[in-house]
Amino acid sequence: MNQNHVFIMVENMTTPLLSDSEAPADALPVCLTSPTVAILGSGDFSRSLALRLVASGVRVVVGSRCVNRIPSGLFPDAVELRNQEGAVSQAVCLVFMAVFPEHYCSLLGLQSALAGKVLVDVSNGAEMNIHGPSNAERLAELFPDSLVVKGFNTVSTWELQTGAHDGSRQVMICSNSTEGKKKVVQLARQMGFHPVDMGGLSAAREIEVAPLHLFPSWSGPVVVTFLLFLFFYGYGFLRGILLPFLAQGGHNAFYRLALDLVNESLPAVALVTLALVYFPGLFAAWLQLWRGTKYQRFPSWLDNWLQRRKQLGLLSFLCAALHGVYSLCLPLRRITLHRLVNTAYRQVKAGTEEPWDELGVWRSDLYLSCGVLGLGVLSLLAITSLPTVGNTLNWREFTFVQSGLGYIALTLSITHTLFFGWDFAFHIEAYPFYMPPSYLLAVVVPCIVLVCRCFLLLPCIFTRLTRIRRGCESKRNCPVLQHHHVVANGIP
Ligand SMILES: NC(=O)C1=CN([C@@H]2O[C@H](COP(=O)(O)OP(=O)(O)OC[C@H]3O[C@@H](n4cnc5c(N)ncnc54)[C@H](OP(=O)(O)O)[C@@H]3O)[C@@H](O)[C@H]2O)C=CC1
Numbered sequence: 419m420n421q422n423h424v425f426i427m428v429e430n431m432t433t434p435l436l437s438d439s440e441a442p443a444d445a446l447p448v449c450l451t452s453p454t455v456a457i458l459g460s461g462d463f464s465r466s467l468a469l470r471l472v473a474s475g476v477r478v479v480v481g482s483r484c485v486n487r488i489p490s491g492l493f494p495d496a497v498e499l500r501n502q503e504g505a506v507s508q509a510v511c512l513v514f515m516a517v518f519p520e521h522y523c524s525l526l527g528l529q530s531a532l533a534g535k536v537l538v539d540v541s542n543g544a545e546m547n548i549h550g551p552s553n554a555e556r557l558a559e560l561f562p563d564s565l566v567v568k569g570f571n572t573v574s575t576w577e578l579q580t581g582a583h584d585g586s587r588q589v590m591i592c593s594n595s596t597e598g599k600k601k602v603v604q605l606a607r608q609m610g611f612h613p614v615d616m617g618g619l620s621a622a623r624e625i626e627v628a629p630l631h632l633f634p635s636w637s638g639p640v641v642v643t644f645l646l647f648l649f650f651y652g653y654g655f656l657r658g659i660l661l662p663f664l665a666q667g668g669h670n671a672f673y674r675l676a677l678d679l680v681n682e683s684l685p686a687v688a689l690v691t692l693a694l695v696y697f698p699g700l701f702a703a704w705l706q707l708w709r710g711t712k713y714q715r716f717p718s719w720l721d722n723w724l725q726r727r728k729q730l731g732l733l734s735f736l737c738a739a740l741h742g743v744y745s746l747c748l749p750l751r752r753i754t755l756h757r758l759v760n761t762a763y764r765q766v767k768a769g770t771e772e773p774w775d776e777l778g779v780w781r782s783d784l785y786l787s788c789g790v791l792g793l794g795v796l797s798l799l800a801i802t803s804l805p806t807v808g809n810t811l812n813w814r815e816f817t818f819v820q821s822g823l824g825y826i827a828l829t830l831s832i833t834h835t836l837f838f839g840w841d842f843a844f845h846i847e848a849y850p851f852y853m854p855p856s857y858l859l860a861v862v863v864p865c866i867v868l869v870c871r872c873f874l875l876l877p878c879i880f881t882r883l884t885r886i887r888r889g890c891e892s893k894r895n896c897p898v899l900q901h902h903h904v905v906a907n908g909i910p
């Protein structure tokens with residue numbers, strides 16, 4: 419085919435980008451009837467890509483070094499299997515390189531067949547910090563007459579096969595050839611992806627290492643949760659085990675390390691983390707009130723924090739769920755049996771009965787009930803944070819669930835903790851070594867969040883905030899309004 423002719427796919431049709439008269443007579447019919455895309459390589463990525471392309475209505479031909487080695491049924495029937503030259507010659511304009519970059523050199527024999535065609539480099543980087551040209555730039559050097567486009571490497575084979583996204587799944591694309599990029603962008607859209615133009619081929623390195631990042635949005639929240647756990651665990655260890663051990667000459671409570679202390683730290687972490695989900699929203703609201711406008715950017719730390727709320731919420735849910743399971747295990751512990759039998763034995767010996775403790779019964783029931791309800795509401799929040807569920811909610815429903823139910827979960831969790839603590843916090847024995855119990859420390863931040871939230875609901879503040887969020891700006895921040903104000907009053 420003539421090297422200068424580039425074809426764009428429009429709903430299974432290709433239209434020449436250059437004038438029709440320039441297209442070679444034999445190329446046009448092929449392009450119009452069968453916008454065939456070739457894939458070089460018959461490995462995992464090739465198979466998944468072929469499945470997706472066929473499902474999107476694209477004709478696919480796979481080029482392999484040895485067609486006979488491909489087991490029958492590996493590719494859908496609609497996919498044609500050819501040798502590499504055969505596949506490339508069938509391809510109208512797009513050829514996917516589903517081959518590891520180490521083997522690009524072995525394809526040099528196809529140079530002239532690939533000339534003028536768009537080569538899509540789908541390879542991932544091997545390491546994070548590699549210097550020198552990216553895989554795509556190397557491919558462009560090897561095939562100077564082809565239009566190299568980087569893309570699709572951030573999509574997993576699983577996603578390609580299942581289509582497990584809602585069309586908002588982004589694929590990053592870059593190339594020095596506008597025409598090549600245009601075609602890949604259209605194909606990506608046809609496959610149900612949301613292509614994002616990253617610019618020239620120099621961006622390829624960034625795209626290649628993108629899949630190597632390990633949970634980039636999770637690292638901050640995970641570190642925060644882990645540090646909180648370390649803090650509460652360490653604090654509990656010091657207050658309940660180590661200091662009493664040193665002070666009381668060998669009073670051994672180290673057995674509490676494995677379960678008791680973990681189950682004491684988990685709810686504290688869950689509570690503080692949940693409060694951290696709602697803290698940045700309050701900061702943002704107060705900042706908007708103070709600035710009198712919503713059109714000024716938040717500081718980047720606040721922006722980052724706001725973007726990590728979902729992760730913090732899910733981690734809070736994890737800790738709360740673990741706390742629930744740990745608590746259910748409490749009756750199974752050997753020490754529970756030991757205490758129960760021993761108390762019973764002592765009471766039998768003394769001829770006494772366990773007294774009915776009305777207040778204690780209420781306390782434990784209220785405490786358990788709030789805990790179970792809190793965990794239930796948190797589970798709802800976790801479920802609606804899944805994109806497949808969240809996308810079925812409209813904006814109001816989503817706000818109701820994430821904000822309304824979120825605050826209900828926070829309130830229930832605080833109540834659960836307070837019922838657990840009961841009046842114990844007012845007794846001097848609760849402060850050994852002047853250290854308050856950890857549940858008291860844990861409710862500080864959540865209580866501050868609740869109080870700040872209540873202030874925001876005061877009618878005067880609430881109306882002002884709503885006005886700001888609808889785009890109104892206070893005079894202080896708007897030069898135009900300031901000017902009008904001055905003129906109207908006649909005061910310079
Ligand atoms: N698997 C994945 O999840 C993803 C993979 N990718 C990228 O896709 C590319 C292919 O990956 P993947 O499909 O997993 O790898 P595989 O090892 O499964 O497949 C590679 C294919 O390359 C072909 N090939 C062509 N020339 C050579 C050669 N000289 N030596 C060896 N093989 C050759 C082979 O097909 P044949 O024998 O038929 O010629 C082979 O099946 C890589 O660049 C990878 O980074 C990107 C995103 C995700």
Ligand SMILES: [Cu+2]
Nearest residue numbers: 685741789834
């Ligand atoms: Cu609890």
